[in-house]
C-alpha cells in the first residue's frame with residue numbers, strides 16, 4: 385500500500401448532506417469483495433459475570449480476535465447520552481463541524497479516519513477523536529454550549545477505562561504477562577482514546593467504503609455499535625464475517641499491541657465497515673493500552689521463540705502511523721532456521 389498522503393491532504397472534504405450521487409473520489413473498485421469470500425458463523429458472545437468469562441475470552445481471542453460482551457456494567461442510559469451528543473455533533477452543518485477539524489500532525493478533533501491517507505479513495509465516514517477532555521474542539525463548535533458534550537464524553541471514557549482494565553487484566557493473565565509488566569493497568573498512566581464514528585446513508589453503498597480494512601493499534605478496543613449493521617471482521621480461511629449489533633452488547637477487538645504481547649497467540653483482527661442506502665450508522669470505539677513509554681515484548685517463556693522484537697509503545701505507534709500495513713511484519717524477528 386503506497387503512502388499517498390500528499391494527494392490525500394489536498395482532498396476536499398465532502399458535505400454528505402448535499403450529495404445525491406456517489407462522487408468518483410468515494411467510488412471504490414471492489415469494496416465488498418477484497419478476497420472473494422464471504423464468511424459464515426459469528427463471533428462468540430461472552431458474559432462478563434460468568435465465572436468462566438476469562439477462559440471464554442481466551443478462546444474468542446485465539447480463534448476470532450473479537451467477541452461480543454454482555455453484562456459489562458456500562459449503563460445503557462450513558463450510551464444513549466453519548467448517542468444524543470454524537471447525533472448533535474454530526475448533524476451540524478458542515479461548516480460548523482470543520483471548525484473542530486483535526487490539526488495536521490495531531491490526533492484529536494473532527495475529520496476523516498487517521499488511516500485515510502493510505503487509501504486511494506475516500507471513506508463514507510466522519511469521525512471525532514477524543515483523548516481526555518474534548519473541550520478545546522467542542523468550544524470551537526459550541527462556544528457557549530459545550531459543557532454537556534464534554535461532561536458526557538469524559539464520563540463515558542471513565543466508565544470505559546474501568547471496563548477495559550477488567551478485560552485487560554484477564555487477557556494479560558492468560559498471556560502470562562508478569563505482574564511488574566502490567567503495573568500500568570488501572571493506573572492514570574494507561575492510554576485511552578475515544579473515537580465517535582458516523583456513516584451517513586449512501587446513494588451507492590455497493591461502491592462505497594465506510595471504514596477501510598484495518599487493525600486497531602492499541603491493546604484492545606471496546607466498541608458500541610448502534611442498531612445498524614455494517615461492521616465485518618476477517619476470519620482466516622473464511623472471509624468477511626458480519627458482526628451484527630446485539631442490543632446492549634459491546635464488541636471487543638484485539639489490537640496490535642496485544643498481538644505482540646501475546647506472541648501472536650491473540651492476533652489483532654482485521655475489520656472494516658460497509659455502508660447502507662437508507663440508514664445512517666453511529667459507532668463509538670474506545671481504545672485502551674499501555675502508556676507510550678512502556679516497553680512491550682512477547683512473554684519470555686523458556687521454550688517459546690519470540691516472534692517480535694521488544695520496543696516502546698511510542699515506537700510502535702510511530703511505525704504504524706507511517707506504514708499501517710507493514711508495521712507488524714517490520715518488527716518480526718527473522719527465523720534463523
Ligand SMILES: C=C1C[C@]23C[C@H]1CC[C@H]2[C@@]12CCC[C@@](C)(C(=O)O1)[C@H]2[C@@H]3C(=O)O
Nearest residue numbers: 497498499513577579598600601602671
Ligand atoms: C489511539 C488511536 C487509535 C487510532 C489512532 C488513535 C486515535 C484514533 C484511532 C483511529 C480510529 C478509527 C480507526 C483508526 C485505524 C484510525 O484511523 O484512527 C484508529 C487508530 C488505530 O487504532 O490505529
Ligand SMILES: O=C(O)CCC(=O)C(=O)O
Nearest residue numbers: 579581609615657667669
Ligand atoms: O464503526 C465500526 O463498527 C468500527 C469502527 C472502527 O473500526 C474503529 O473506530 O476503529
Ligand SMILES: [Fe+2]
Nearest residue numbers: 598599600655
Ligand atoms: Fe477499528
